[in-house]
Amino acid sequence: MxxxxxxxxxxxxxxxxxxxxxxxxxxxxxxxxxxxxxxxxxxxxxxxxxxxxxxxxxxxxxxxxxxxxxxxxVGGGSEGEEPSPEAVPITPEKVMIAQSNGVANPERAYATFLISEAALAMDFDVVIFGFMDGVTVLVEKEVRKVKHPQFPPLIEKAEEVLSNDNVEAYACELSVQARGITSEDLLEGVEIAGASKFLRLVTDPGVEVVWL
Incomplete structure (x- = not known):
């Protein structure tokens, strides 16, 4: 063919x-x-x-x-065409990246934004929620330190993902307070949110949670 x-x-x-x-x-x-x-x-x-x-x-x-x-x-053929049994469209939902490791684990730090990028390509909306040490993947000065020879600098990937209109990003209020982080330290587009926001997201049946 x-x-x-x-x-x-x-x-x-x-x-x-x-x-x-x-x-x-x-x-x-x-x-x-x-x-x-x-x-x-x-x-x-x-x-x-x-x-x-x-x-x-x-x-x-x-x-x-x-x-x-x-x-x-490519799907979406002419009217009356029988679709493949396996080719059943899914309804786009929201993917939440729950990040608890932070920049101390570069592989997981990169995964935060690489998985987000893949989810966006699949037409999912994305939420990134950093808690515990995971908040450091949302702190600009920390993200700028992370580089890997196989990937672009982490700051480039983070800024690219966070600039997408279909991405929300939150830093856990308790975690930023415990580390002396302020809103000015966070990457552009990141908001500080509390436990209620986190719990609403992880218990929402329309949100698929990826734990990192």
Whole structure:
């Protein structure tokens, strides 16, 4: 089957390939075929989940000499067309990143914003809530210290995510008080919130919580 578009996502760090595919699918017409090439089966499975969750049909996933090849048929076809049993659209909900580790764990600090980026690409709204040591991922001077050779500086990723209109970010009031943090220390767009806000979010059935 000849694809309408090809996307080479090899070499991109997670969640880069998923974000790239999500953006590409938004630009394509119903019924068109997208061919994606990625480095590993794990990334391919992530893309498969994304595509099917957004109402597209995954036609093929196969390992080749060049990497793992995925064929995706864009959903939303002509009236009367039978949808794939697996291609059932989901209703976008809200994802909450509950961050309790902070910049002392760079991998989890990056994950706060990389997972947020992936969620936004999947049309979820995002809430980031930093509590305990996790508030440090929302403190500008602390975030500026974190760098990793595989990723952009953390401050760049944080500012990019927090500037999105579909992102809310909160720092736990108790945690900032305990650490002498003020609102002026926080990244732009971050608000200070108390336990009631946190509890309303984690008990809301429309919010999926990711604990970091």
């Amino acid at each position: 000849e694809p309408d578009k090809r996307l080479d996502a090899r070499g991109a760090a997670c969640p880069g390939p998923t974000v790239m595919v999500a953006e590409e699918l938004k630009e394509m017409e119903p019924g068109q075929i997208l061919e994606v090439l990625v480095d590993s089966e794990g990334i391919a499975n992530d893309i498969k989940d994304l595509a099917e969750g957004e109402g597209h049909e995954v036609l093929e996933v196969e390992e080749t000499d060049e990497g793992v090849r995925i064929l995706i048929k």
